[in-house]
Amino acid sequence: MGKAARCAGLDAFFKPRGCAVIGASRDPQKAGHQILRNILDAGFTGGVYPVNPNESEIAGVRCHRSLDEVDGIVELVVISTPSHLVDGVIADLSRRMERVGDVRAVITAAAGFGETGTAEGRNRQDALVGCCRRWGIRQMGPNCVGIIDNVNRLDTTFIMGTRRKPGGISFVSQSGALGAWLVESWSSQPEPAALGKFISLGNMADVEMIEVIEYLGQDADTRVIGLYVEGHPQARSLVEVAGRVARRKPVVVLKVGRTEQGSAAAHSHTGSLAGSDRVYDGAFRQYGILRAGTVEEFSDMLQTFNSAGLPDGNRVFLVTQAGGPGIYCADTLSSFREVEFARIAASTKEALVKALPPFASVCRPEGHADITAAATIEQHCFAVEAVMRDPGVDAVILVTVPTLYLPPPALASALVETLRRLKAEGIEKPFLPVLLSGDWVKEGRMTLERNGVLTFETPDRAARAMAALIRYNNILGRDERGRGSGPVEVRAL
């Protein structure tokens, strides 16, 4: 089967006309219960068919004794029955394919297959995949958490009670637990991350990572791709495909197995021979794939690429109302050699000095303005607007610890208004605001994010995200000021 055809086959996972859950359960502590709940809660628009021979109804939905008995169209089947019952499932699936022939995709959530390393597990996996292949069905897993498509309102996972916010982030994970962790964490942010698709690959017995990357590269809903990687048998092909996609949209990778210990643990976990991390690392750089060092960096990069546009250059201006946190941010920013601190025009400096509180410190050093804790909401907005308008500035970070006279929601609304005004005049530059601290600023951050302005937990996280935007610019060779373009820069990253 050609690559295009294989990719096309993946559509059925995200846009099936009907979905059955084999092993649906009444027991809320079972995956077969939560999967059904999530399909219903996400507002899936096709038919939903729980299958369990011992129940007549689950969660208010009529239950079927077998897949074969389902009347409606079933394009996607989620298997949640224990692996030792797989023969029965295969027989049921085969009967349906002979009679109706509508199933196009299977997601196997159950564990106990190839990942066990036993002959029994491998045989079960081979039998299941063999059946799917025979009928031209694509199979995800086994031993996977499932998939989420918030744009198409489908959630076949058993992750508990997430808050959904459709968006351009697609996240592919080689570990179910790591996938579930991040999806759940993103949902616990003040405002959930804009997750489009989540794909838990599990054992990759059929659908594997490379074709998923290819698929997401072509997917119009996907603006940025995040990959959690332990290792891949075709590592070379993986980076080549991801690198090709990365010329169109950012590909961010979180790869573990950096160390001997981690690499040995990865081998036990997914059986993947991680290979030398340095080889992967070099390949990522060479092919323009962005590597995140931590989950926080991974999360921030995905969210930033999804919500902020790319800057026209690497000249960053930092506006801070908070001395210490501003210095902390400056330290992180200047640890990235791709970042330059912006030099603003004398007229901008003058305007700032005039409008800001008397003891504000403007451009000492260049690219840095401490507007002091005395700054009002108006002065925050004035400073942001002035530097955004300055032609010497490509992107702006704002750090603020709102005081008593700066109610965070009011500050947030005023900033949104300022950005809106600038946008109406055609001035759009990456603007990464950091509203500190904790619960005190939660509502303010939500206000900004609901208006499309991503906010950050800490100043250094914003600084790292900013550096990633500039690094990706260099990868694309689109720095308009003529520096750092093309593949040579990519190799030198």
Next chain:
Amino acid sequence: MGKAARCAGLDAFFKPRGCAVIGASRDPQKAGHQILRNILDAGFTGGVYPVNPNESEIAGVRCHRSLDEVDGIVELVVISTPSHLVDGVIADLSRRMERVGDVRAVITAAAGFGETGTAEGRNRQDALVGCCRRWGIRQMGPNCVGIIDNVNRLDTTFIMGTRRKPGGISFVSQSGALGAWLVESWSSQPEPAALGKFISLGNMADVEMIEVIEYLGQDADTRVIGLYVEGHPQARSLVEVAGRVARRKPVVVLKVGRTEQGSAAAHSHTGSLAGSDRVYDGAFRQYGILRAGTVEEFSDMLQTFNSAGLPDGNRVFLVTQAGGPGIYCADTLSSFREVEFARIAASTKEALVKALPPFASVCRPEGHADITAAATIEQHCFAVEAVMRDPGVDAVILVTVPTLYLPPPALASALVETLRRLKAEGIEKPFLPVLLSGDWVKEGRMTLERNGVLTFETPDRAARAMAALIRYNNILGRDERGRGSGPVEVRAL
């Protein structure tokens, strides 16, 4: 005045018999309002005296026209009036000292003094400090956020609505904004950090960092000291004193100005000539002062030193129920050369293999057990108990992404029970659990923390905290296995 005497003078900041707020206000957007609120909310047991000539009562408390008019004992005075009114405050304070003479400490929250760099500001500061010196009063600030002492139930800051949990962490900050940010963030955790004292130094016109470190070194309530540092005129003396204290209790420093840009910004902010960061860094290592690279690391180190005991050695065992997050943790752990992965006894291995789910991966590699997502609560506890009991293990990390059949609060309670049983037998080793993910585990984390077991946000944060425990062990030269003892190791850190 000798060091001991100077230090002794600081007591009045934390245990005053009565407290007045000059510039107390009815306006909730003013610091003078929030300071009074915080003093009342924290449950201060001494007399509370708002001073404002234009009000008769604020927040249900009788207001006084002047400090001099207050009938009760006033040992601590908080000044929140604008700096241009400082002459009036000085006159009022002097009258009271002549007549009653009870004030021992002044906290000046107001800004507009020496930090402005103007002659006017410096003169105001000199006048205020001069008056205090004349009467033997210690002065904190000006331009500071205030102090918190959760053990003595005093909070003179204007930080909004924090949740209080008294404990052994003392935190000294050279930046008010950074201080407020961290205090607020710690209060926004699932369970607040165990903050004992918070001291915002402001301009350090009288009380400065070194004597505060000395004071906290002697303070029985303080188990660990955290310092946010931009720079200090007596840098050498600072590290010497902090290093001396660090032989008794851990001193953790977050120092900014790492880069030229950050250092220039620090100079503008507190006027501190940061000096070369490499010199500071070398001195911290030499004197056994732990340096945190990020605020997260700073926060985690303070909380870990407060709640966990020190391990007897550097042999760490990692129990993970989650493949990917476990590998991620192993990677971070093994990036610290002071950490060794524990080799457990053959009998422990056998017991684990027997009790854990069939496809658990035990000691592949050594020091690592993946108990798999199939692990029950009992199997979690069994694994933790087995490795805690093994004499080849000095400390344990647990990583888990609780599944549907592992309700986090139930898992947490069972773990608490296990630890309690071990403790009753005299087995106490650092145990750092990571319950992932987000809101799903919030209640579980609270259960553990309310029982004295600190939890972590991410696996790598636990790994870093673990490494810090071991590093501090090396500083003290108390590794019982005879390695890495004494000052040589300290220098080599």
